[in-house]
Amino acid sequence: MTKIEKIVLSYSGGLDTSIILKWLQETYGCEVVTFTADLGQGEELEPARAKAEMSGIKDIRIVDLREEFVSDFVFPMLRANALYEGQYLLGSSIARPLIAKHLVGIAREVGADAIAHGATGKGNDQVRFELAVNALDPSLKVIAPWRQWNIRSRTQLLEYAEKHHIPVPGDKRGEAPFSIDANLLHTSTEGKILENPAEVAPDHIYQRTVDPLDAPDTPEIITIGFEGGDPVSLNGTAMTPAALLSELNGLGGRHGVGRLDLVENRFIGMKSRGIYETPGGTILLAAHRGIESITLDRAAAHLKDEIMPRYAELIYNGFWFAPEREMLQALVDQSQAFVSGEVTLRLYKGSASVISRTSPWSLYSADLVTFEESPVAYDHHDAEGFIRLNGLRLKSWAARNGR
Known part of the structure; x- marks a missing residue:
């Protein structure tokens, strides 16, 4: 396994990233810095700090990114009226590059040589995180535990948590919860x-x-x-x-x-x-x-x-x-x-x-579109030539096809 000196982990404080934090410490034996982004998810984020402290983390970053998220990522996307497959407003997709940007920034600040994320091997987020890191700092290694460890089921995940005394909330036991x-x-x-x-x-x-x-x-x-x-x-x-x-x-x-x-x-x-x-x-x-x-x-x-x-x-x-x-x-x-x-x-x-x-910059002209008499010069006869020229190719096409 490649020697890693320091890791910055994208950390929510939830069960999965709490287990990932412990696994990183065990597997790489190096310092881990946790980064928790406040993107307006509506959750109290201070419990993430307490959980990181319980795991022995000394450098804990919780950063309010709400204004940056909306002004620098959501609004530029909305200027383009972006919809994936004509419907999806890209709520998850647009958050990942911002998180990656700060993971890279913290890694540079603390001298880390790797970042880690909790995205699964079946999802899009692993691609989004890692492509962003590739673009921002190709020297950083990316650790994706869900693609590397031998945990293959939810039962094994919970067993790992209990073995390492990681608290498992009641709603995380039994049937797998919604993602x-x-x-x-x-x-x-x-x-x-x-x-x-x-x-x-x-x-x-x-x-x-x-x-x-x-x-x-x-x-x-x-x-x-x-x-x-x-x-x-x-x-x-x-x-x-x-x-x-x-x-x-x-x-x-x-x-x-x-x-x-x-x-x-x-x-x-x-x-x-x-x-x-x-x-x-x-x-x-x-x-x-x-x-x-x-x-x-x-x-x-x-x-x-x-x-x-x-x-x-x-x-x-x-x-x-x-x-x-x-x-x-x-x-x-x-x-x-x-x-x-x-x-x-x-x-x-x-x-x-x-x-x-x-709008003070409106291109709409009521004088042009009105059905009433208009002070704006518009000669209705001009439409005749306009239609004739646009219909020329259609006449040729119809003649060729025997119409």
């Missing part, structure tokens, strides 16, 4: 009954949203302000990125907005079913497309829509720090210079519907 990931953008739930795509997801799975059928019977009207493609205010009040997304999560959750039951194609080659809740992100996507509808040129808007699937796929597959994603980001960001103004939405029974939009 849950949460941050300020979303929650995702996988496993158990959800592994059968024919089974209807039980109500208790949902954590951030009410059932749309049980949502208020009265709609709620909200207005979001944008500057340069990014949301900056809610109902006229300026807010930081994380505070704005958090507030929208509450509003959207109350009205059942942002639920998704999805069977997706993982990067590593299998299909996976998950339940996603992204209330604030769903509202912001609708609002962003609303403000773009009046501020983007037609060709620019259509070009963005063409590159969006590629952009989303790069994030899903772990290529946030790759040159092609950065090139696409430059294109997207260039398009956002005049994407400023306000969008008003109606939240009602699971939907976030744009009902008005205004």
Whole structure:
């Protein structure tokens, strides 16, 4: 086994990473630094510190990354209107490069030669963490215990915990629990009954949203302000990125907005079913497309829509720090210079519907589109030549085909 001097572990304080921490200490016999990222997952993170201390860890990092997460990762992604496979708002995918960035930063700071993560060998996260580390510091070794140790079942995992006196919460015993990931953008739930795509997801799975059928019977009207493609205010009040997304999560959750039951194609080659809740992100996507509808040129808007699937796929597959994603980001960001103004939405029974939009940079001209007499010079006869030229190739095609 390669000699390792110091490891930085991505550590949640949960059962899996607590076992991984002990395994790293036993296997490599070196100092381990723990890093716990606060991404707005809604959990008290100080217990992670206590558990790390119980394991003899001297250097424990718990870092609040909520504002950086939203401003530097979520918002750039939303500028592109990114949806993986047309539906998924990439809540887990977009968090991994930020965690990897800080793992690498801490490793450089403390002189570590390796980082470790708790992603399994069947999932996408192992790819996302490791590709990010490859891009940021190729000299660092990556330790992925789930691909290296001889633990092959949940029973063996619990036996290891008991052997090494690692506390096992009551809800972790018995049947395997759901696999849950949460941050300020979303929650995702996988496993158990959800592994059968024919089974209807039980109500208790949902954590951030009410059932749309049980949502208020009265709609709620909200207005979001944008500057340069990014949301900056809610109902006229300026807010930081994380505070704005958090507030929208509450509003959207109350009205059942942002639920998704999805069977997706993982990067590593299998299909996976998950339940996603992204209330604030769903509202912001609708609002962003609303403000773009009046501020983007037609060709620019259509070009963005063409590159969006590629952009989303790069994030899903772990290529946030790759040159092609950065090139696409430059294109997207260039398009956002005049994407400023306000969008008003109606939240009602699971939907976030744009009902008005205004901008000082609007390209919309009422004088051009009106059915009434217009002061703007527009000669209706021009359309005749326009149609004739566009129909020329169709006439040739029809003649060849005997029509």
